[in-house]
Amino acid sequence: MKDTFKHKGMRNKLADTVARKGIKNEDVLNAIRKIPRHLFMDSSFEDHAYVDKAFPIAAEQTISQPYTVAFQTELLQIKKNDKVLEIGTGSGYQTAVLLELGARVYSIERQKELFKKTSLFLPKLGYRAKKLIFGDGYKGLEEEAPFDSIIVTAGAPFVPKPLMAQLKIGGRLVIPVGTSSQTMTLYIRKSEKEFEKREFGSFRFVPLLEDKK
Numbered sequence: 001m002k003d004t005f006k007h008k009g010m011r012n013k014l015a016d017t018v019a020r021k022g023i024k025n026e027d028v029l030n031a032i033r034k035i036p037r038h039l040f041m042d043s044s045f046e047d048h049a050y051v052d053k054a055f056p057i058a059a060e061q062t063i064s065q066p067y068t069v070a071f072q073t074e075l076l077q078i079k080k081n082d083k084v085l086e087i088g089t090g091s092g093y094q095t096a097v098l099l100e101l102g103a104r105v106y107s108i109e110r111q112k113e114l115f116k117k118t119s120l121f122l123p124k125l126g127y128r129a130k131k132l133i134f135g136d137g138y139k140g141l142e143e144e145a146p147f148d149s150i151i152v153t154a155g156a157p158f159v160p161k162p163l164m165a166q167l168k169i170g171g172r173l174v175i176p177v178g179t180s181s182q183t184m185t186l187y188i189r190k191s192e193k194e195f196e197k198r199e200f201g202s203f204r205f206v207p208l209l210e211d212k213k
Contacts, residue, residue, distance in 0.1 A: 003036040010050035011037070014066055017052050023070040031073075031100035032066055039125065040091040054204075058113050061206055063091040064153060068203055070097075075174045075186050075200070076149040078103050085144070085166065087137035088153035088208065092118040096127045098151070105129040106144050108137045110208075137208060140166045147171060155182040155205035164195065176205045 015032040023029060038049035040063055048055050054062040073094070078084065080102035089095055089109035095118075098105045107129050109115040115134040122129065133141065137152070138160045145166035152163070152175040159175055167173050167189045176182030184200040 003039065007036060007038055007050075008033075011035075014050045014052060018067050018070045021052075021067050023067070023074055025070075025074045027078075027101050028070050028073050028097070031097045032070060034100060035093065035096045036125070037063075037066070037093060040093045040096075040121075057091050058111075058117065061090055061111060061114060063093050064205075068205075069094050071184065071200070071203075072151055072153070072174050073097055073101070075184075076151060076172055078149060082148035083144070083146075085141055085147045085150045085163075086153065087140070087150065087163070089118050089132060090114060090153060092122045092127070094151070094153055095122060095129055096125070099127045099129065103149075106131045106133070106141055106147075108133045108135050108141060110135070110137060138162065142166060149173070150175075152176065152208065153205070154208035155179070156208045159185070159187070164189075176203050179207075 011033050015029045019029055038046045041049050052066050054065045057063050078101045082103045084098050084103040084105050086107040089107040095105055095107050119132045140162040146168040147166055148168055148171050150163050150167055150173045155176050157179050169189050171189050173187040175185050177185045181202050181204050184203050186198045188196040190196055
């Protein structure tokens with residue numbers, strides 16, 4: 001599949017849609033304008049790529065709704081060279097958005113099929129994360145901590161303690177918390193033991209899988 005002027009036009013419209021829904025960060029909107037989302041999906045579903053909706057991908061997962069990707073990314077307030085941990089690589093679309101913003105991205109995926117596919121696919125598009133890891137997102141990535149930001153792209157029934165511990169003081173954790181539907185939650189680490197918590201309404205995500213071994 002190619003990336004054409006038609007696709008670019010569709011991306012501009014998608015970015016406009018996301019902006020109308022309240023996303024103001026121009027860097028985030030520019031990432032949506034730039035990243036060829038249709039390439040992250042099966043070619044037979046290309047028509048769905050620039051609609052502001054989530055869509056199924058491999059391993060019973062979804063590529064997140066562009067508005068949700070933009071919303072979570074905007075909450076992170078990423079600056080160039082920030083060290084960011086992503087829990088749930090999925091299709092790699094959110095990873096690409098983080099990389100477009102100049103973040104140094106470490107990403108963990110629990111599904112082997114998706115991990116293999118995305119690990120090969122992202123570099124082909126010129127997106128190179130610092131590390132893509134097959135593993136348990138609930139544990140985070142202690143050996144690379146602390147992180148400026150942590151983003152969780154699946155619904156978590158609770159906030160994993162290791163993720164809180166691996167956040168820098170001043171760092172931001174964005175996580176959808178809940179079971180059937182999730183509340184988008186932001187934690188800002190104020191000190192070793194103190195976190196500020198903010199909630200931003202209801203979203204729907206696939207569940208965050210835990211390693212049951």
